[in-house]
Structure formats: structure tokens, C-alpha cells
Amino acid sequence: MNRETAMTRQEAMAVLARSSLEKLRAAWDGWDSKPATELLRGPETGMIMIRGRTGGSGAPFNLGEASVTRATVRLGTGEVGFSCILGRDTEKARLAAIFDGLWQRDGDRGRIEQDLLLPLAERLAAADRTVRAQTAATQVNFFTMVRGDDE
Amino acid sequence: MSSLSYSGGFAEPVFAAQAAFRAVLDAFARPGNVISKPAETRPPEPFLGVTGDLLCTLADTDTPVFLAPLADEDSAAAAWLRFHTGAEVTRDASRAVFAVCTSLKALPALSQFPQGTAEYPDRSTTLILQVESLEGGETQVLLSGPGLAQERPFAPKGLAEPFWHEVARNNGQYPRGVDFLFVSASAIAGVPRSTKIQLQGA
Amino acid sequence: MYVAVKGGETAIRNAHRLVADKRRGDRSVPSISLDQIVNQLALAVDRVMAEGSLYDPELAALAIKQARGDMIEAIFLLRAFRTTAPRFGFSEPLDTSNMLVERRISATFKDLPGGQLLGPTFDYTHRLLDPELAGDAEIPAPELAEAGDGVMPRVTDLLGQEGLIEADADAGEEAETGDLTREPLSFPADRALRLQALARGDEGFLLSLGYSTQRGYARSHPFAGEIRLGEVEVMVEIPELGFTVSIGRIEVTECQMINQFKGSAKVPPQFTRGYGLVFGHAERKAMSMALVDRALRWRELGEEKTAPAQDEEFVLSHSDNVQATGFVEHLKLPHYVDFQAELELVRRMRAKHEAAVRDSAGQDESKAKQQEAAE
Numbered sequence: 001m002n003r004e005t006a007m008t009r010q011e012a013m014a015v016l017a018r019s020s021l022e023k024l025r026a027a028w029d030g031w032d033s034k035p036a037t038e039l040l041r042g043p044e045t046g047m048i049m050i051r052g053r054t055g056g057s058g059a060p061f062n063l064g065e066a067s068v069t070r071a072t073v074r075l076g077t078g079e080v081g082f083s084c085i086l087g088r089d090t091e092k093a094r095l096a097a098i099f100d101g102l103w104q105r106d107g108d109r110g111r112i113e114q115d116l117l118l119p120l121a122e123r124l125a126a127a128d129r130t131v132r133a134q135t136a137a138t139q140v141n142f143f144t145m146v147r148g149d150d151e
Numbered sequence: 152m153s154s155l156s157y158s159g160g161f162a163e164p165v166f167a168a169q170a171a172f173r174a175v176l177d178a179f180a181r182p183g184n185v186i187s188k189p190a191e192t193r194p195p196e197p198f199l200g201v202t203g204d205l206l207c208t209l210a211d212t213d214t215p216v217f218l219a220p221l222a223d224e225d226s227a228a229a230a231w232l233r234f235h236t237g238a239e240v241t242r243d244a245s246r247a248v249f250a251v252c253t254s255l256k257a258l259p260a261l262s263q264f265p266q267g268t269a270e271y272p273d274r275s276t277t278l279i280l281q282v283e284s285l286e287g288g289e290t291q292v293l294l295s296g297p298g299l300a301q302e303r304p305f306a307p308k309g310l311a312e313p314f315w316h317e318v319a320r321n322n323g324q325y326p327r328g329v330d331f332l333f334v335s336a337s338a339i340a341g342v343p344r345s346t347k348i349q350l351q352g353a
Numbered sequence: 354m355y356v357a358v359k360g361g362e363t364a365i366r367n368a369h370r371l372v373a374d375k376r377r378g379d380r381s382v383p384s385i386s387l388d389q390i391v392n393q394l395a396l397a398v399d400r401v402m403a404e405g406s407l408y409d410p411e412l413a414a415l416a417i418k419q420a421r422g423d424m425i426e427a428i429f430l431l432r433a434f435r436t437t438a439p440r441f442g443f444s445e446p447l448d449t450s451n452m453l454v455e456r457r458i459s460a461t462f463k464d465l466p467g468g469q470l471l472g473p474t475f476d477y478t479h480r481l482l483d484p485e486l487a488g489d490a491e492i493p494a495p496e497l498a499e500a501g502d503g504v505m506p507r508v509t510d511l512l513g514q515e516g517l518i519e520a521d522a523d524a525g526e527e528a529e530t531g532d533l534t535r536e537p538l539s540f541p542a543d544r545a546l547r548l549q550a551l552a553r554g555d556e557g558f559l560l561s562l563g564y565s566t567q568r569g570y571a572r573s574h575p576f577a578g579e580i581r582l583g584e585v586e587v588m589v590e591i592p593e594l595g596f597t598v599s600i601g602r603i604e605v606t607e608c609q610m611i612n613q614f615k616g617s618a619k620v621p622p623q624f625t626r627g628y629g630l631v632f633g634h635a636e637r638k639a640m641s642m643a644l645v646d647r648a649l650r651w652r653e654l655g656e657e658k659t660a661p662a663q664d665e666e667f668v669l670s671h672s673d674n675v676q677a678t679g680f681v682e683h684l685k686l687p688h689y690v691d692f693q694a695e696l697e698l699v700r701r702m703r704a705k706h707e708a709a710v711r712d713s714a715g716q717d718e719s720k721a722k723q724q725e726a727a728e
Contacts, residue, residue, distance in 0.1 A: 014586075014599035040157040041234065046439040048589055048600070050408065051446040051530065052552075052630045054544055056507055056607065058521030060446045060530045061545035063552050064632055066408035066587065068441055068600060072157060072234075080157055084441075084589060086601030088409070128453055132500035135455055138471040139498070142463055156593075212442050213535060233592050237441060 006113045007121075012103050016096040017085040019120045024095040027116045036076030037098055043071035043083075043090035071097040079104045156230035159193035161207050167191045171208040178332060178341030183294040183305035185285045188339050192235075195227035197253040199281050201334045203231075209277070210249055212237040217247035217264075217276070220257035244276075251279045255309060261321050264329050272326040275344075279332045283308040285340050290315065293349040294342065302349070305340070307333050312350060319348040376421050390414035399604075399633025400424060404674060405431030406534075406553040408603050408632050425555075425674050432675050445588040445597060449607045449630070450507055452583040459508045460577040461611060467505030472582060473634075508579040509609050509626060518611065518624040540666045547649055547665060548642075552631060554672030556638045562662040563644035570660035571648045574613035575627065582606045582634055606635045610643035617655030625654060 007015075016024070028034075047065040054061055070084040071093040081101025083093045099116065102108045161167040174188045190200025192207055210216055216238045222229050229240040241247060244263040252258045258280075267275035282288075284307065291306035292315050321328045321344060328344035342348075377384065391398055391414045401413040405428045413431060420426035456472025459465050471477075512518040522544070531546040538546065551559065566573055584602040591598055608629035616622035627647025629639035648662040661667055671677060 010596060010598050017599060017601045041160060044439075046441045047407065047435070048441055048444050048587070049532070050444045050587060050603070052449070052548070052605075053446045053521070054548060055509065055521035055626055055628045056449050056609065057510075058523055059528065059545055061548040061552075062443075062530060062532050062534075063447070063549070063605075063630060064403065064406040064408065065435060065438075065440070066444075066603060067412065067438070068589075070441065072593075074157065082591060082594060084591060084598065084600050086408075086587065086603070088411070129500070130497070131453060131455060132503065133497035134495040135470050135472055136500040137496035137498035138456075140469040140471065212440055230593075 007117060009100070009103065011121075012113070012117055013083070013096075013100055015117045015121045015124070016083065016099055018124055019092075019096075021089055021092040021095070023116070023120060024092060024099065028095050028098065031102075035102075037101075038074045038076075039071065039094070040074050040080065041070070041072040043069055043093040043097075045069045045088045045090065069093040073097040073101055075101045075105075077105065156195070156227060156234050159195075159203070159231065160235040161191055161204075164207070167204065168208040171204045174339055175205065175208070175332065175341070178339050179298075179330070179343045181298050182296070182342050182346040183299070183303045183340055185338050185340050187337060189337060194231050194235075197281075198228055198231075198251070199334055199336055201336065201339060202251060202253075202279055202281055203235075205279055205332065205334065205339070206232060206238070206249070206251070207235055210236040210238040212239075214248035215239050215241040215243075215246045217241055217244050217250040219250060219252040219259065220254055247276045249279060250276050251281070253281045255280070255314065261317050261329055266324065266327045266329065269327070275327065276329045277332065278329055279334055280310075281334050282310065283335065285333055285335050285338050291351045293351065294346050295349070296347045297343075297345045299346070304351075305342070307335075307340070315348055315350055318342065319350070322346055322348055372421075376419070385418060387411055387414040387418065390417055396634055397422075397424065399635050400556060400638070401427045401431055403632040403635055403638065404428045404553055404555060405435065407431050407435045425678050429675050429678065442589065442592075444600075445590065447585045447587070447605065447630075449581065449585055449605065450505075450510075452505075452581060452585050452605075452607075453602070454503075454505055454581055454583040455604075456582040457505055457579065458577075458581075459579045461579075462508060462511070465506075465508060465511065467501065467503075505581070507609065509611070512578075512611070512624060516623075519620075519626060521626075538669055540669075541652070542665060542669060544646075544650070544653075547669060548628065548630070548646060550669045550672055551629075551642045551645055554642070555674035555677070556635070556641065558672050558674070558677075559641035559645055560637060562648075562668060563641035565660065566644050566648050566662045571651070571658075571663045573625075573627075573644070573647050575644055575647065576611045576613075577640065578609040578611035578626070580606070580608050580636055580639065582636070604633050606631050606633065606639040608636070608639035608643040610640070610647055612647050614654065619653075619655035625650070 046068060048068045049065050050063045051060045052063040053059065066086055067088050068084060068086060069088055069090055069092070070082070071090070073081045073094065075081065075098070079101040081097040081099070081104070083096035083100060085093055085096060099112060103112050171188070174186050177186050178184070188201050188204065190204060192200055192203030194200065194203035206216065210232070216232060218228065218240060221242055222240060224240060232238055232240060244250065244259050245265060247264055250264060264276035264278070265274055267273060286306060288306035288308040288310060290311050291304050293302045294305050295302045318331065325344050330344055331342040333340045333342070391410045394417065397417055398410050398413045401416055401424060402408050402410065405413065405416070412434060413427070416427035416430040419430060454470060456474060457467065457470045459469065509518055513520060531543060533546055533549055538550065567575070582604070584604050586599045586602055588597045589600050590596070610627035610629070612625045612627060614620070614623060614625040625647065627643035629642035629646065631639045631642065645662055645668060648660070649665050649668060651658050651663045658664065
């Protein structure tokens with residue numbers, strides 16, 4: 001099986017970062033022929049300084065920090081997987097790094113995308129659509145009333 | 152980036168960093184005292200294991216590290232440092248918070264490094280100098296000052312008179328100036344800027 | 354001179370135990386969960402994250418619970434935690450034009466592309482207490498409507514096309530972005546440092562200062578050009594990988610204040626801008642920040658400095674509520690020795706004063722006697 005890649009690595013990592021621990025754990029528990037994994041760094045929790053831009057598009061400034069957890073894992077087959085995600089969930093960071101490593105294997109990429117990443121991406125997109133629809137319902141529709149008819 | 156850069160960090164980061172920090176404190180508190188420090192990390196050439204320990208303990212994203220001789224960003228040493236500490240390798244000595252010297256010939260004049268200011272003397276570089284051994288060198292200096300009840304002889308290998316003249320000049324500008332950590336394969340010694348350097352026979 | 358005083362350990366231990374008991378309160382009432390705080394006191398959580406300067410809803414909720422709802426204490430707790438966490442690096446600057454918008458309004462253009470989206474707002478509510486909320490009444494799901502294409506240009510970009518509003522100043526990609534958490538503030542501070550200080554500043558203090566500019570202290574004729582609230586992607590460059598990845602999303606509020614400006618020797622007549630950007634849903638804070646940001650720009654725009662909101666040393670040195678509460682509350686700590694010294698001094702001065710009064714009274718008496726004798 002050598003399906004075409006549906007996502008870039010960045011896209012895959014972005015989906016992994018926003019998925020829930022439960023989804024990742026279920027996917028990993030159900031994964032047959034798990035490769036050995038060796039933690040090279042972390043999972044460790046720290047902070048990223050978040051920057052904004054003056055006026056929205058000008059010079060950068062430091063807005064404030066956010067909790068971040070990251071992990072680096074080497075698979076038994078040699079791939080090195082990374083994760084860096086908002087929050088303090090070390091187990092989620094470890095699993096996200098493992099899946100990033102697995103995604104790099106031609107033999108596993110198609111399966112990870114079809115079984116895990118694309119369904120997750122669709123759920124996230126659906127949640128965004130709901131927010132947009134809820135927000136759209138609060139859009140103001142102006143209509144003009146003619147007053148003080150002097151003609 | 153080679154997979155080598157990912158390995159060789161602290162196995163137990165908290166305890167290993169605490170032990171290394173203690174060694175640095177002792178080294179600066181008792182200048183010239185040779186403090187045994189087994190290497191925990193396995194960094195790539197040209198770093199010694201103990202140098203790796205000190206960098207993993209002291210360096211982070213806020214501390215640009217200068218390497219002498221200069222190293223490229225994609226060198227194994229720079230990649231290892233970035234992965235394990237988050238520190239950026241700078242080619243600009245005037246931005247260095249730490250400097251690692253693995254070959255004395257390549258060390259720029261000490262005055263090229265930040266010397267600290269009168270208001271913030273802490274804003275200066277800490278130099279980590281790798282030497283073959285911390286004892287038995289041809290040139291011996293006498294150290295005195297804070298932390299030393301009496302003069303202490305100090306003779307790391309490979310450091311000749313001109314170097315010690317420069318250190319003496321540096322230490323003459325106390326409270327400004329850089330600080331020195333000398334590193335061998337299994338020990339460290341410190342010479343802070345507060346120490347007085349006297350050349351033997353001078 | 355400092356004299357170390359020991360004692361009070363038991364009193365302190367028992368006081369801590371007592372505050373833990375008061376925090377929990379009546380044991381027959383269920384303990385409040387962090388999930389409940391995150392979900393149902395979301396704006397309190399947002400304020401603690403913004404002023405605690407750490408985006409982490411669970412920790413902010415914990416801080417609120419631990420502080421018994423004292424917001425400044427909760428902010429203090431989060432700041433204290435912040436100092437123990439290592440910093441891995443910096444994000445790419447947030448792209449607020451690419452936001453999953455939950456609210457977006459403009460007070461300057463009625464018909465702007467993308468529309469006026471009220472979102473979850475208290476505006477237009479009657480501000481009457483709702484007794485139903487005392488219970489747990491069923492809440493209907495929100496209405497849905499077909500969303501547009503999602504394109505929502507910034508109002509300032511629309512005005513920018515006509516050249517009637519100042520452009521965002523670009524510092525150049527190589528310029529270092531100052532960080533007041535690493536280097537102590539010195540004055541004058543550049544705009545990036547001022548914005549960082551304002552973003553973590555006390556909402557009440559900034560609100561009052563912003564209000565003062567509206568009441569004529571550094572009048573700057575503001576219009577709320579645009580306020581938007583929503584989620585933005587946080588992008589971080591991973592040095593080991595050599596590319597940028599999304600690490601998730603955070604919610605922010607952005608305010609673009611547009612200010613009338615008659616022009617000065619330095620700058621032609623045009624609209625100028627004040628900017629506010631805050632973690633979470635924090636509209637009042639974002640607006641106040643934008644007003645104060647604009648007032649602080651007097652030097653750059655060639656205006657006259659006449660009011661407290663323009664004085665950056667005054668504003669930035671007093672906007673941080675953790676610093677402020679630390680200094681005000683330290684007055685509770687024992688000052689016994691200081692006070693003994695003061696007491697001694699006042700006693701001596703008092704004695705001197707009384708002696709002087711006695712002396713001059715004595716002199717007056719003797720003068721009077723002399724006079725009497727002369728007559």
C-alpha cells in the first residue's frame with residue numbers, strides 16, 4: 001500500500017497538536033506492530049513567548065507567554081519524531097511525537113492519514129464551521145428607515 | 152541534521168544539572184581549586200563531555216554561545232547545542248553570554264566579549280576554556296583574592312604567559328570583565344574576575 | 354539596621370490551615386472544579402491569563418480557586434509559576450487578519466466587508482439581574498446561519514488604501530524585540546516594550562487612564578475602528594526541523610483605535626492609531642490599552658505632553674498590579690525596628706519642641722516683667 005500523501009508534515013503536526021489525548025491514545029493502543037520508541041528529549045513543559053505585531057501588521061512585540069510541551073522520540077526504525085504543542089499534557093506530546101515519527105515512514109503514512117489525521121482534521125474543521133455559523137447568526141443586517149418626510 | 156545531535160544529553164536532567172551547577176558554584180567560590188566533575192553528556196567534537204555538562208546546565212534560549220574556533224550553524228556542535236539547550240550559536244563575540252574555546256589560538260581578544268556595565272556587571276561573558284589538564288602546565292600563576300585564604304598556585308596545561316597577562320588585565324577592571332571556567336575531561340576550575348593574578352617570576 | 358525576629362511559626366501554620374478551611378467553605382456545598390471555572394467563569398480566567406502573562410486556562414482556573422476569587426492574588430500566583438518554567442523560544446508574530454472570528458465590530462464603518470458580527474457580547478443586554486441563572490435552567494443552543502466567505506479585511510487596511518491613516522511602523526526584520534521580562538525597563542521605552550507592558554498591565558488602571566484621555570487629559574478623539582475576538586494559530590519555528598509548525602490556537606481580542614489627528618510639524622493631518630491586543634476575551638482591556646498606547650505616542654507624533662496617560666514612566670511603572678500589590682502590601686510586614694527609630698525621633702523632636710515653647714514663653718514672661726519694671 002503506497003497511497004499518495006494527503007498532507008504535508010507541517011499539516012500533520014498541526015492536526016496532532018490540536019487533537020485530544022484520548023484520540024491519540026486510542027490510535028496508539030490500536031496500532032499493531034508498534035516500533036520501539038526512545039525518548040531523546042522530554043516530554044517537557046515550558047513556555048513559548050507569543051508575539052504580536054504593532055497595529056496588527058507592524059513591528060513585532062512580546063504579548064505574553066503560553067504553556068507548551070514538547071517531545072522528541074526516536075523510533076526503533078530510526079525516524080526521529082517531534083512534537084511541540086500548547087498546554088501541559090506530556091503524554092499527548094509523547095504520542096504526537098511518535099505519530100510524527102511514524103508519518104515519516106512511507107509504509108505507514110497513508111494509514112496514519114486515513115485512519116487518524118484526516119478524520120481528526122475533519123472534526124476540527126466541522127467545529128470551526130459551527131463557530132462560523134453561530135457567529136454569522138449574530139451579523140447585523142442594517143436597514144434604513146426614512147424619517148421626517150418633508151416633501 | 153544528523154541523528155547524532157539528538158543523543159548524548161543529560162539522562163537525568165534535573166539531578167545532573169544540579170550537580171553541574173554545584174560544581175560551577177564551588178569552582179567560582181574557590182578560584183583555582185580543581186573540582187572533580189565526571190562527564191554526563193556525550194557531545195560531538197570538539198566539545199569535551201564536561202563542557203557539554205556545563206552548557207546543558209547554564210545555556211538556554213536567552214544565552215547566545217560563541218564558539219572559538221568559529222562554527223557554522225549546521226555544524227554538529229552547533230546542532231547539538233541547539234537541540235539540548237535551545238541556545239543559538241553566534242559568530243559575533245559581542246553578543247556572547249557564554250563562549251567555548253576549544254583552541255586557544257582561535258580565541259579573540261577578551262575585550263571583544265561583553266564586559267558588563269557599571270550598572271549591570273553581570274551582563275558579561277563567561278568563558279569556558281577546554282584544556283588538556285588542569286594541573287602540570289609549564290606556566291604557573293598565583294591566585295589571590297576573595298575565596299582564597301592564601302595564595303594558590305594554578306597551572307593548567309597549554310596556557311602561556313601572554314594569556315595570563317590578558318586575564319590579569321581583564322581582572323584589573325573588576326567589577327567589570329569576563330569570568331573563566333577551565334575544563335578538562337574530568338574536572339573544572341574557575342577564575343572569576345575578582346581574582347588577582349600574579350605571574351610566577353614576574 | 355535589620356534585626357532578625359523569629360517566632361510566629363505556629364500562628365502562621367494555623368492561619369494557613371484556617372484560610373484553607375475558609376476557601377473550602379461549607380462542606381455540604383460541592384467543591385468547585387477547574388472545568389467549571391474554565392467554562393463558566395471564562396472571562397475571569399482570561400483576565401488572569403492576560404495579566405499573569407501566561408496563556409494556560411487550567412492553571413489560571415487553579416489560581417482563581419486557590420486565591421478564593423481574588424483576581425490580583427490569582428494573577429500573582431500565575432506570575433510566580435511563570436518564573437519557574439523554562440522558555441523554549443518565541444512564536445512567529447500572530448496573524449490577527451487570519452482569525453477564526455467570533456466577534457467583529459466597527460464603530461466607524463457600517464457596511465464593512467465581512468459584516469458587523471456581534472458574537473457573544475454583553476452589549477445590548479438590559480443589565481438586569483436574571484433570577485433564572487440562580488438555578489440551572491436549560492439553555493437553548495445558539496442559532497446558526499450561513500457564514501460568508503470568512504474574508505474580513507481590517508478596517509485600518511481599508512482606510513490605508515486611501516492613505517488617510519498612518520501605516521504600521523515596521524521595525525525591520527533584524528531589529529531586536531525588547532522583552533521587559535528579561536531586561537529591566539528603562540526610559541524612554543520603545544513602542545514594542547510599551548505594548549508588552551500594557552498587555553500585562555492592570556485592567557482597572559488602564560481603564561481609568563483610557564477614560565482620563567476621553568475626559569480631556571491628553572484628548573485624542575478616538576473611534577473604535579475595529580474590535581475583533583477569535584482564535585489565532587500560534588506558529589513556532591522548530592530550529593531542529595528548519596520549518597515552522599502550528600502548535601495550536603489561542604483566543605485573543607484585538608482593538609484598533611482610530612484617532613483624529615490635526616497634524617504637527619512632523620506628521621501631516623491624517624488618522625493615527627492606537628493598538629490593543631490581549632489574551633482571551635477582554636474587550637474593555639483591549640480598548641483601554643489602545644487608548645493608552647495612542648496617548649503614549651505623543652513624542653513620535655509631535656504632540657504636547659500634558660497628562661498622566663502620556664507619561665510613560667508614570668504609566669509603565671504603575672501599570673503592573675503584581676508590582677503594585679507587592680509594594681502596597683509589604684506595608685503589612687513587621688516594621689518594628691523602623692518604627693521604633695521613628696518613635697524615638699518623634700519623641701526627641703517633641704521634647705525639643707516643648708522645650709522651645711517653654712523657653713520662648715519664659716522669655717516672653719521675663720520681657721513682660723522687664724517692661725513692667727520700666728514703666
